[in-house]
Amino acid sequence: MRIVVIGAGIIGSSVAYETAKAGAKVTVLDAGKIAGGASAASFAWTNATGKRPQSYFALNVAGMRAHLDLSREFGNAPWYNQTGSLEWYSKEADWAAQEENADQMRDWGYGVEWISKDRLAELEPEIDLSAIGKSPIVYYPEEGWVHPVLYSASLLRAAKERWNASIHAFAPVEAIDLSAETKTVRTVSGDVYEADVVINCTGSWADRKLEGVPSIPMASTVGVLGFTLPVASTLQRQFHMDDLDVRPDGAGRLMIHKISVDDVVPELGDLDPKGREAGLLIDAVRRVLPAVQPDDLESIRTTMRPIPSDRLTCSGWVPGVEGYYAAVTHSGVTIAPYLGKVIADEVVRGRVHESLADFRPDRFIAAKNGMGQRS
Numbered sequence: 001m002r003i004v005v006i007g008a009g010i011i012g013s014s015v016a017y018e019t020a021k022a023g024a025k026v027t028v029l030d031a032g033k034i035a036g037g038a039s040a041a042s043f044a045w046t047n048a049t050g051k052r053p054q055s056y057f058a059l060n061v062a063g064m065r066a067h068l069d070l071s072r073e074f075g076n077a078p079w080y081n082q083t084g085s086l087e088w089y090s091k092e093a094d095w096a097a098q099e100e101n102a103d104q105m106r107d108w109g110y111g112v113e114w115i116s117k118d119r120l121a122e123l124e125p126e127i128d129l130s131a132i133g134k135s136p137i138v139y140y141p142e143e144g145w146v147h148p149v150l151y152s153a154s155l156l157r158a159a160k161e162r163w164n165a166s167i168h169a170f171a172p173v174e175a176i177d178l179s180a181e182t183k184t185v186r187t188v189s190g191d192v193y194e195a196d197v198v199i200n201c202t203g204s205w206a207d208r209k210l211e212g213v214p215s216i217p218m219a220s221t222v223g224v225l226g227f228t229l230p231v232a233s234t235l236q237r238q239f240h241m242d243d244l245d246v247r248p249d250g251a252g253r254l255m256i257h258k259i260s261v262d263d264v265v266p267e268l269g270d271l272d273p274k275g276r277e278a279g280l281l282i283d284a285v286r287r288v289l290p291a292v293q294p295d296d297l298e299s300i301r302t303t304m305r306p307i308p309s310d311r312l313t314c315s316g317w318v319p320g321v322e323g324y325y326a327a328v329t330h331s332g333v334t335i336a337p338y339l340g341k342v343i344a345d346e347v348v349r350g351r352v353h354e355s356l357a358d359f360r361p362d363r364f365i366a367a368k369n370g371m372g373q374r375s
């Protein structure tokens with residue numbers, strides 16, 4: 001079976017790796033750099049906390065477990081860190097919701113530990129306990145984070161070296177013809193690739209028109225990430241305080257995300273690491289980690305979060321175009337290794353996965369953009 005995977009982010013790389021491993025002849029085409037889209041600037045927290053409905057929670061948990069398996073498959077993969085994560089809310093008004101969520105997670109089999117401030121001080125001595133006050137603290141030991149670019153590069157290299165996959169960066173696809181006897185994918189530069197199956201892994205670009213196939217309705221939003229200079233900090237675990245997320249990003253750098261900063265940046269663009277948004281990020285971190293200095297922000301990046309229009313994963317055969325499969329999701333860093341495996345099962349081995357039953361593209365059939373109809 002000849003498969004063309006469009007998009008080489010963390011989803012496309014996972015799909016390419018698993019389908020090649022399952023025996024397919026795989027070609028990967030990306031419009032730009034390998035993992036240069038959302039996967040290049042993702043907080044990349046592997047988690048399922050707060051994710052609903054339960055089928056979506058289960059998909060994320062399956063992703064977390066698949067990360068462990070894949071990491072072993074590569075022998076302690078350098079991209080994966082399961083250090084757990086810490087969560088607290090500064091306002092008492094949020095404590096009941098935090099407890100309700102933790103109870104629900106525990107009931108669904110997720111690892112949840114309530115820890116004391118003393119225990120937190122043992123785990124992360126550089127966190128200023130005065131920033132916590134009387135807030136209850138939850139520790140989620142199964143959570144972690146991933147370096148998505150390293151992940152994608154490693155999986156694509158393995159797909160190429162072990163199973164002869166062919167990888168092409170800077171090869172934007174503009175047309176797909178799955179109706180002709182010879183099914184083809186054509187790039188903007190005119191190169192043509194034959195395929196039995198085409199898998200769309202274009203993330204937030206999935207709502208852009210590709211000639212010959214319907215697009216997927218998306219409600220993608222801008223995400224903003226700050227990266228510090230190397231800081232003399234031994235922080236090992238990510239922490240989540242109110243809408244602030246902070247984690248180590250290697251070599252002493254910290255990665256910072258704050259939802260309220262996303263909200264003040266309406267579109268993609270270059271942001272100044274000394275500008276207003278950077279100030280909001282660095283001030284928020286300094287309230288928790290005093291070791292961080294006011295001018296420690298080295299860079300600030302914006303990316304689109306790929307979010308299908310109903311916010312849930314979209315994975316399955318696209319109705320109306322035989323041989324066309326879509327794999328687009330938010331929380332893609334968490335879900336990717338599982339999605340790669342189940343897509344290889346569905347596409348190459350002809351099995352159907354119940355775990356994807358709630359996430360099929362045919363739920364968008366009635367959407368006005370023509371989903372499910374031939375264009």
Ligand SMILES: Cc1cc2nc3c(=O)[nH]c(=O)nc-3n(C[C@H](O)[C@H](O)[C@H](O)COP(=O)(O)OP(=O)(O)OC[C@H]3O[C@@H](n4cnc5c(N)ncnc54)[C@H](O)[C@@H]3O)c2cc1C
Binds near residue numbers: 171222303330
């Ligand atoms: C700020 C931020 C924080 C996030 N935090 C988390 C988190 O904590 N945990 C989590 O699990 N997820 C998180 N996410 C979401 C996660 O990063 C994404 O779901 C995931 O990276 C999507 O991967 P992808 O491969 O689908 O998309 P991408 O990485 O965007 O890859 C899509 C690729 O398709 C290519 N492409 C597009 N059009 C074409 C074309 N016509 N031809 C060829 N190639 C094409 C692009 O060049 C791109 O490389 C976050 C995202 C953002 C932006």
